[in-house]
Amino acid sequence: MAATKAPCPVAAVQTFRPALARVLAKGCSTQDIQTLGVIYEVDEYFLYSSLARSARTFWLGLVVATDYKINFRPHPPLANSIQDLHTRNAERLFDLLRTNGGLYLKIGQAIAMQSAILPPAFQKMFSKMFDDAPQNPWKDAEKVILEDFGKTPEELFGVSFSGEPGKGVMERTARASASVAQVHWARLADGREVAVKIQKREIAQQVGWDLWTFKVVARIYTFLFDIPLYSLVPYISERLLLETDFVNEADNSERMAQLVAGESRLRGRVYIPKVYRELSSKRIMTAEWIEGVRLWDKETLTRPWQGRWRQGSPGCRGEPLDPPDHDTVAKVLRTNALEEHLKPTRDWWKGPSGKGGLGVSLKDTMQTMVDLFSAQMFLWGTCHADPHPGNIFIRRLPSGKPELVLIDHGLYVHMQPEFRHQYSLFWKSLMTFDNKTIGKIVQSWGINNPDVFASATLMRPYSGGDNSTSDGIKRTMSAKEQQERSYEMQQQMRKGIREILADEKKWPRELIFIGRNLRIVQGNNQFLGAPVNRIKIMGNWASRSLVDSPDLSYGEKLLNLGRHFLFKFVLFSSDVVFYTSKIAQFFGRKQNVEDDVEASMKKMAGDMGFELNHRVFEG
Numbered sequence: 001m002a003a004t005k006a007p008c009p010v011a012a013v014q015t016f017r018p019a020l021a022r023v024l025a026k027g028c029s030t031q032d033i034q035t036l037g038v039i040y041e042v043d044e045y046f047l048y049s050s051l052a053r054s055a056r057t058f059w060l061g062l063v064v065a066t067d068y069k070i071n072f073r074p075h076p077p078l079a080n081s082i083q084d085l086h087t088r089n090a091e092r093l094f095d096l097l098r099t100n101g102g103l104y105l106k107i108g109q110a111i112a113m114q115s116a117i118l119p120p121a122f123q124k125m126f127s128k129m130f131d132d133a134p135q136n137p138w139k140d141a142e143k144v145i146l147e148d149f150g151k152t153p154e155e156l157f158g159v160s161f162s163g164e165p166g167k168g169v170m171e172r173t174a175r176a177s178a179s180v181a182q183v184h185w186a187r188l189a190d191g192r193e194v195a196v197k198i199q200k201r202e203i204a205q206q207v208g209w210d211l212w213t214f215k216v217v218a219r220i221y222t223f224l225f226d227i228p229l230y231s232l233v234p235y236i237s238e239r240l241l242l243e244t245d246f247v248n249e250a251d252n253s254e255r256m257a258q259l260v261a262g263e264s265r266l267r268g269r270v271y272i273p274k275v276y277r278e279l280s281s282k283r284i285m286t287a288e289w290i291e292g293v294r295l296w297d298k299e300t301l302t303r304p305w306q307g308r309w310r311q312g313s314p315g316c317r318g319e320p321l322d323p324p325d326h327d328t329v330a331k332v333l334r335t336n337a338l339e340e341h342l343k344p345t346r347d348w349w350k351g352p353s354g355k356g357g358l359g360v361s362l363k364d365t366m367q368t369m370v371d372l373f374s375a376q377m378f379l380w381g382t383c384h385a386d387p388h389p390g391n392i393f394i395r396r397l398p399s400g401k402p403e404l405v406l407i408d409h410g411l412y413v414h415m416q417p418e419f420r421h422q423y424s425l426f427w428k429s430l431m432t433f434d435n436k437t438i439g440k441i442v443q444s445w446g447i448n449n450p451d452v453f454a455s456a457t458l459m460r461p462y463s464g465g466d467n468s469t470s471d472g473i474k475r476t477m478s479a480k481e482q483q484e485r486s487y488e489m490q491q492q493m494r495k496g497i498r499e500i501l502a503d504e505k506k507w508p509r510e511l512i513f514i515g516r517n518l519r520i521v522q523g524n525n526q527f528l529g530a531p532v533n534r535i536k537i538m539g540n541w542a543s544r545s546l547v548d549s550p551d552l553s554y555g556e557k558l559l560n561l562g563r564h565f566l567f568k569f570v571l572f573s574s575d576v577v578f579y580t581s582k583i584a585q586f587f588g589r590k591q592n593v594e595d596d597v598e599a600s601m602k603k604m605a606g607d608m609g610f611e612l613n614h615r616v617f618e619g
């Protein structure tokens with residue numbers, strides 16, 4: 001018997017999504033309502049809205065693709081300008097990523113770190129992708145612990161939420177929350193102070209759907225816009241998936257701690273927090289709690305030290321942290337509130353006025369950072385791909401020197417020895433304008449435009465090539481009107497991407513995240529006032545790694561040693577440029593050397609078809 005039509009009871013479907021309620025309000029069968037209701041309930045409560053998020057993504061992808069197909073031309077028929085076209089689609093994509101949350105935020109952050117080569121409208125919108133994500137309620141975090149260990153938080157960590165003597169304590173309000181996980185502070189009964197990183201419960205269900213949707217949309221866009229994006233998607237998806245596996249993060253963290261401990265040039269300057277494996281799983285990672293100053297707090301890093309002479313800041317070198325006051329903790333816990341704050345502030349080093357700081361040198365801080373990431377890239381082939389300021393703490397050693405603490409080891413790139421040697425030689429060749437070697441290496445990587453790739457690697461215009469790309473663009477655009485010029489510049493940008501990704505089979509996927517590391521470190525140096533000659537330091541590590549690498553023969557090492565000494569002499573010219581800039585700064589010039597690099601990059605980028613805006617990395 002056919003289902004009868006009836007006016008849709010809108011009040012009864014207010015628990016449905018507003019869009020669904022509007023559709024049903026037009027009149028629908030009882031059977032339709034029941035079917036849609038079941039689908040909604042299954043998606044909402046068992047799949048954590050994975051179907052709805054995928055459908056939302058496919059729909060928006062279709063809208064954006066259609067909009068660009070119709071309007072991306074010198075005089076758009078349905079937009080005032082190409083800039084307006086970019087603005088409305090940037091807003092659409094940003095809203096989608098924020099609404100879907102979870103891994104979509106992680107994808108959005110990956111876009112944001114590369115967004116300096118996107119149109120300004122996208123740069124402006126995606127600069128907001130670094131805001132904290134909302135935290136899940138404690139009951140959800142508790143369920144993840146119970147599912148992974150079969151124990152309650154009290155049983156697993158030996159803590160009490162009522163102030164029971166002899167037990168540890170734990171905060172149920174997260175100290176930090178990101179797209180995939182949130183971090184809770186705890187002090188165990190044995191005195192260890194830990195950061196408990198708990199994956200958000202919905203991620204396990206959503207990740208498969210999200211990555212599948214990402215792959216499908218990338219394939220469609222590759223077909224529609226003739227840009228070879230899809231070939232990169234499997235590698236990017238694999239990296240993103242590994243970020244949700246905290247066993248992988250623990251492995252990376254312990255491996256990096258071993259490498260740092262074995263390198264005399266970094267030992268004592270860099271600290272990697274301990275991981276407690278017995279309290280960790282695929283979705284939970286328990287590691288040493290770190291007290292320190294975030295890299296972005298430049299004022300606190302440089303203000304005068306108010307602690308005692310030859311005393312370090314709390315926790316430096318892994319020293320035990322002073323315990324919280326038991327009476328204060330018990331008083332807070334007696335309120336039985338979830339919004340408890342039990343961790344001591346430990347800000348005695350700021351002095352009575354609270355205006356003190358670590359009193360460390362920004363030059364020493366940045367030198368340590370560039371040394372660390374250069375060693376990862378050129379010597380070890382194990383590279384942290386997310387070194388933004390939020391993942392770097394600075395502590396003060398008793399000597400007054402800075403100690404850099406690196407956290408969040410989920411996103412790493414592992415380079416094969418042959419590729420690592422090639423990349424080191426490529427960097428060394430950039431410093432000496434060895435265009436023959438540069439061309440040979442990038443050709444083996446399937447890249448048809450050495451100039452553009454060299455500039456992208458150095459994060460400054462490469463002046464040793466033939467400049468054929470930028471010269472050709474300038475000749476064809478000099479007399480164009482503004483709208484046509486903007487259109488053709490962006491067409492050239494697309495051509496440039498195709499040239500860099502010319503041979504998809506040869507192109508090393510590791511370059512995606514290595515480039516991300518380079519760009520973030522350059523931004524960190526710029527933010528701190530460019531206290532070090534970043535390019536020279538990296539060039540020196542690249543050359544020296546060809547001597548120190550354990551997988552080269554003694555003959556190769558000896559030959560490379562002679563070349564390294566010659567290379568050191570060549571680097572003197574880099575110092576001349578750097579110190580000239582520093583002298584100018586001393587006499588009142590506001591721009592630092594990284595600002596000069598940025599200005600040059602912007603000019604070159606404008607000539608080559610796109611606009612750079614490095615302010616997107618300040619957050």
